[in-house]
Structures are given as structure tokens and as C-alpha cells.
Amino acid sequence: MPVVDPVIYARAQMGVSLAFHIVFAAAGVALPLLMVIADVVHKPTGDAGYLLLSKRLAKGTGILFAVGAVSGTVLSFELGLLWPRFMGTFGEAIGLPFALEGFAFFTEAIFLGIYLYGRDKVSPRLHLFSGVVVAVSGAASAFFVTLVNAFMNGPPASPDPLAAMWSPAWPTQAVHVLVSSYQATSWAMVGISAAFLLRDPRRVLHRKALAIALPVACLTAIVQPISGDRSAKHLATAQPLKLAAAEAHLRTGPNAALHIGGIPDLETGEFHGAIPVPGGLSFLAFGDTSAVVTGLEAFPRAEWPPVVGVRTAFQIMVGAGTTMALIAVAIVAWTARRRRLPDGRHWLLVLAVAGPLGFVSLEAGWLVTEWGRQPWIVRGVMRTADAVTPFPYRAAPFWLFTIVYLLLGVAVVYLLARQIAASEPSNGSQPPAMGAGRQSPPSPDANADRSAPKAAHAD
Numbered sequence: 480m481p482v483v484d485p486v487i488y489a490r491a492q493m494g495v496s497l498a499f500h501i502v503f504a505a506a507g508v509a510l511p512l513l514m515v516i517a518d519v520v521h522k523p524t525g526d527a528g529y530l531l532l533s534k535r536l537a538k539g540t541g542i543l544f545a546v547g548a549v550s551g552t553v554l555s556f557e558l559g560l561l562w563p564r565f566m567g568t569f570g571e572a573i574g575l576p577f578a579l580e581g582f583a584f585f586t587e588a589i590f591l592g593i594y595l596y597g598r599d600k601v602s603p604r605l606h607l608f609s610g611v612v613v614a615v616s617g618a619a620s621a622f623f624v625t626l627v628n629a630f631m632n633g634p635p636a637s638p639d640p641l642a643a644m645w646s647p648a649w650p651t652q653a654v655h656v657l658v659s660s661y662q663a664t665s666w667a668m669v670g671i672s673a674a675f676l677l678r679d680p681r682r683v684l685h686r687k688a689l690a691i692a693l694p695v696a697c698l699t700a701i702v703q704p705i706s707g708d709r710s711a712k713h714l715a716t717a718q719p720l721k722l723a724a725a726e727a728h729l730r731t732g733p734n735a736a737l738h739i740g741g742i743p744d745l746e747t748g749e750f751h752g753a754i755p756v757p758g759g760l761s762f763l764a765f766g767d768t769s770a771v772v773t774g775l776e777a778f779p780r781a782e783w784p785p786v787v788g789v790r791t792a793f794q795i796m797v798g799a800g801t802t803m804a805l806i807a808v809a810i811v812a813w814t815a816r817r818r819r820l821p822d823g824r825h826w827l828l829v830l831a832v833a834g835p836l837g838f839v840s841l842e843a844g845w846l847v848t849e850w851g852r853q854p855w856i857v858r859g860v861m862r863t864a865d866a867v868t869p870f871p872y873r874a875a876p877f878w879l880f881t882i883v884y885l886l887l888g889v890a891v892v893y894l895l896a897r898q899i900a901a902s903e904p905s906n907g908s909q910p911p912a913m914g915a916g917r918q919s920p921p922s923p924d925a926n927a928d929r930s931a932p933k934a935a936h937a938d
Contacts, residue, residue: 488874488877489867492561493562496550496557499550499884499888500547500553501845502842503546503547504660505841506543506663507540509660509661509665510536510543511536511613511614511617513665513691513695515610515611516695517691520691522603534598535684537595537610538898539895539898540591541591542891542895544587546887546891548588551584562867565856565866569857572643572644574640575640577623580623583620587613587617590616593605594606621660622656625653626646626653629649630649632648633646633648633718634857634859648718651706651709651710651713655709659699659840660841661695662703662837663841664837665693665695666696666803666835666838667835667838669689669693669696669834670835671685673827673834674834696807696837698807701804701807703800703803707797712763712764715764715772720782720783721847722764722772723772724775724783724784725789725790725793725847726793727745727775728760728774728775729774729776730748730774731777732772733761733770733771735764735770735771735772735774736755736758737758737763738754738755739756739794740753740794741753743790745775784852784854788846792843792844792850793843795839795840796847799840800840802836803837803840806829806830813826
């Protein structure tokens, strides 16, 4: 049996943990915002459907918060156990943002408890304020963790902890991560709601969920390419090797073409089956089609990241993001002309199919960030192979944690599916026009919720 490189096991375990955690962390950041929006819309309209939607989203937030706490705790142990030399060398530099992340996490936990169990027990203003704090704390938690990753991608020259926290990569990376969290979650909610409405257009609660999530999905889908453009221009100057790997760009030179799809030949720099855009990469990197773009050949081969993997993930990320942006622009144009959000069957089918693209793009973007930094754990300072633990038995914890994550993932999907499917039975009425400000007939669940608030809390 061939011997597996111990670094591969350590990286695989960390990769599985992060791939699992990032989904629930992103949803935990964005779902409270949608929860608060539903609450805010309910206040002036008095529509019980939005109140019920807010309660269901709060329960979903609670589930995701619990899972994120578990997987985040595992990750904190893995940092110390799998990468002790990294933590021993850079623990002081990354300790401050991790401490602030912990503060944000506990703040979120406290106010989530108030929001979940304080409805009708505290004042409406305090209850709404607690929801806002949950949304802000979740975003702050993701922000501080992203500062650590930004430090790993571009450490500053100064060893001062404050300088390490505000590394050169933090403005572009933090914005990109936060927008992607809202984008992925809102598109997932749009896709789920659209799928239920395709099966039964009378489901009023899912129509309201679509009315809340679709504007957020469109806004983030349009903003994210702008954030991505800023990130690409930052990479061109601060991390040129990562940009070259993302585009499999071999030769340094002006008028660098952007290749869509295809298979790169890393020996000749040619692409097979790709669609070339002359000067596209130069424009993406520097805003000038004639600008010189650094190629892979400018760096030692031993320092190249896994180019094919990085480029494939980058193509998936850009392809999914572009698709969502085009759909968003079409929806905005349609809405401006018709004065209402699209809710026809063809639109619902498009939205149901596009729903998973946000998380596909999120996971692919994370792979670009992590694979593109290799072979460094801290770019230019410490190699990944030099940071790994000398502990010889790495296969057992890898498979153990993989099984645990699979079981935990199945349990979470089951719990969330129950919440979504049981949100509201069909009420037999005609489907109302979709719009956040429109009144629609309350569902049986919603009427029961008004007359028996205690039972609503109990379920």
C-alpha cells in the first residue's frame, strides 16, 4: 500500500472541516438579516405571514448557529493540533482577531436567545433590536475570521498584532467574503421558495420568503462582480502568482488574453477548447488591455500552486457568479417594467435551478483562496509542510471527523427540511401577486399563530 504524505492528510482534514463549516457559517451570517427584514415588514403591514416567516427563519438561525458553533470549535482545535508550528509562530499575530471573533460570537449567542425566547416577553423594540444585534454580530464574527485569512494571504512586514490584523489584503477580502455570504444564502432561499411554489403556487409563506430574499439576491449578485474586480486588481499587484494560477497564465507580457473554459497546457501556455478574450486578462488586472501581466514563468516551479485545480475552481466561481448577475439584471429590468417582482412559472423554474449557485460559487472561491496560496500556509514566510504536526497517526482522525461531519450534515439537512416543508400547508386560495408590501390572505398556520402565541413558541 502506498504511503500517503502526512501533509495531505492534515490538509484534507482541515479542508473537509472548512468546507463543511463555511456553508453553515455563511448561512448563519445572512439568515439573521432576512429574519429581521421579515420582522420589519410585518410591523407596518400587520401581515401574520411575515411574522410566521420571521419565526421560522429564527429557528433556522438557531439550528445553524448551533452547528456553526460545533464545527467552529472543532476547527479551533485542529489549528492547534494539526498546525502547531503555525500557531506557535503566528499565534500572537492572529490572536487579536480571533479574540474579537469570540466576543462577537458570544454577543450573537446572547441576543439570539433574547430574539428566540423573548418574543411577547420583552418590548417589541427590544426584540427587534436583539435581532439586529444578531445580524450585526454574525457579520462581525465572519469579518474578524476573514482578517486572519487575509493575514495568511498577505502578511505585513510589521510583527505588531494590530498591523497583522489590518494586513494589505483585508479590505478586498473582507468585502468579498461578506457579500458572498449574503449572496449564497439569499439565492438558496430564493431557490427553495421557487421550488415549493412550482409544486404549489398557493403557498403564501414561500411567496413572502421569495419576496424578501429575491431583492437581496439581486443586489448581492450585481455588487459581487464589482467586489471581484477589486479583488482581481489587488491580486495583480499583491499576489501575482495566485492570479497567474487562477488564469493558468504562463507567459509574462502585454495584451494578456482571458480564456473562458478550455484546458491549459502548462508547458506551452496554450489552451485547448477555450474561448479567448484578447486583452481581457490585462484589463481585468489593471483596467488596461495593453498592460503587462506577470505569468507563471516568472516564479520557480516549486512555488506554483496546483494550477489546474485553482483555475478550475476560479472558472466555476466566475461562471456561477456571472450567471447569477445576469439573472439579477434581467429581474431588475423586468421588475422596473412591470412594477412587481417576477413570479411566473418560467421565472420560478429559473430561480429554482439557480438557487444552489451561490454556495457553489462560495465553495469554489474558498478553494481559489486556499489552493492559490500553496505551498505556503503564510505566504512567503512559512510553508505548509513546515507547519504540520509531527504526530504520525493522521489517517484515523481524518476519517473519524469526516464521518462525524457527514452525520452532522445529514441531521442538519433533516432539521432544516422539516422547518421548510412544514412552514405552511396550502391554504387553497389563489396565489397573490408577489411583493413585500402587498397584503395576502393569512395561512391557517398564521391564524393559529395570532390566536395562540405560546403554542407558536413551543413548536
